[in-house]
Amino acid sequence: MECANQELEYPQKLLNYMNGFLISKTMFAACELGVFDVLQEGAVPLSSSAVAERLGTSADGMERLLSACVGLQLLEVREHHGEAVYNNTDLSRLYLTKTSPKTLHHSITYYSQTIYHCFSYVTDAIREGKSQHLRAFGVSSDEIFEAIYRSEEEMLRFMQLMNSTWNICGKDVVTAFDLSTFTNIFDLGGCSGAVAKECISAYPHSRVTIYDLPKVLEMARKHFVPQDEKRILFHEGDFFKDPIPEADLYILARIVHDWSQDKCVELLTKVHKACKPGGGVLLIEALLNEDRRGPLTAQLYSLNMLVQTEGKERMASEYANLLELAGFTDVQVQRTGKIYDAILGRK
Ligand SMILES: C[S@@+](CC[C@H](N)C(=O)[O-])C[C@H]1O[C@@H](n2cnc3c(N)ncnc32)[C@H](O)[C@@H]1O
Structure with a gap:
């Protein structure tokens, strides 16, 4: 009660929300300029003027950026011979430097350059109930992946974004269920x-x-999957128009959330027909809570789906319903505690 009264007295939460994009953009700027990389390369902590010189920026701008990064606990600062010197926190070193195996650099670049831009049109998207590729990028196609892949460069950036999520959540989603009985697996819309x-x-x-x-697989072969990896194969096709070959298990990671209810049922019914008897389908998605109270990440992602696709994020019960409409049975859900969860259906 006291808490609620305090909030009404001084709306700290709302002020924090207003600052939300300033925080994101500050972190994005530090990543894009290479601040964390330069501080990682240096054997000793660096002053803001040294960082500015190495990155070719203004000294004043860099000093303010580094100061804000300290406030965000992305950098540490201390005094050395009367001068402030900066170094990375463990968190920044692990996730914000480009060369770390767990880097989020590609996600951050995509957020900064594409999602941030698209989100300027979220009000229009809500008003009109549709994606905003025409306003945001001048792309008029109704095909969402023609818009998302509007140039080769954009396609590569999107694939890097997709790839980068699984650095932090990949193991959790594939081990949420024991999949060891499935040997011939198809990853539909498997991307990178x-x-x-x-x-x-x-x-x-x-x-x-x-x-x-086909164009996605060409990129995957060129940039993401080592040529000598014999246990990963490629199959070019459009899963709405072309046949889907028989397999024991179909994985659809962040696929169903791209599409309308009708298209989801169409695709999952096709998957059910192709699936070996006794086989299964694994959906990997960011699940909304059944009580509609969260998680915030999935709720925000659903708005992003509105701005960029014809789909949305759904509750586990909605995914179960889609799977059952397509003919799958024995639907089970496993939460991972991270962004993405797993739903398994059986034929
Ligand atoms: C949101 S991404 C998800 C990528 C990947 N599953 C992941 O989670 O990292 C959607 C994927 O579906 C692919 N895709 C879209 N439409 C497709 C179609 N008609 N046939 C086959 N793949 C398609 C895209 O190229 C992209 O790789």
Whole structure:
């Protein structure tokens, strides 16, 4: 009660929300300029003028940026011979430097350059109930992936974003259920192959075929999947128009959330027909709570889906319903405690 009264006295929460984008953009700027990388390369903590000189920025701008990063607990500061010197926190070193195996650098670049831009049109998206590719990028196609892949460069950036999520959540989603009985796995819309890699690493007897559009697989072969990886195969196709080959298990990671209810049922029914009897389908999605109270990340992602796609985030019961409409049974849900959860259906 006292808490509620305090909030009404001084709306700290709202002030924090107003500052939300300033915080994001500050972290994005530090990443894009390479602040964390320069501080990691230096054997000793650096002054803001040294960082500015190495990155070719204004000294004043860099000093303010580093100061804000200290406030955000992304950098540490101390005095050395009367001068402030900065170094990375463990968190920044692990997730914000470009060369760390757990780097979020690609996610951050995409957020900064694409999602931030798209989100300027969230009010229009809500008003009109549709994606905003025309306003945001001048792309008029109704095909969402024609808009998202509006240039080769954009396609690569999108694939890097997809890839980067699985650095932090990949193992959790492929081990949420024991998938060891499934050997011939198809990853529909498998993109960069990050989930496929997690799968073959968790299940030594599995073989995963990435099914995706031809131009996406060309990029995957070129940039993401090592040529000598014999347990990852490729199958070019459009999962709405072309046949889906038989397999023991189909993984659809962040696929169903892209599409309308009708398209989801169409696709999952096709998957059910192709699936080996006794086989299954694994959906990997950011689940909304049944009581509609969270998680905030999934609620915000659902708005992002509105701005950029024809889909939305859903509750576990809604995914179960889609799977059952398509013919799958025995639907089970496993929460991972991270962004993405797993839903398994059986044929
Ligand atoms: C949101 S991404 C998810 C990528 C990946 N599953 C992941 O979670 O990292 C959607 C994927 O579906 C693919 N895709 C979209 N439409 C498709 C279609 N009609 N046929 C095959 N793949 C498609 C896209 O190229 C992209 O790789």
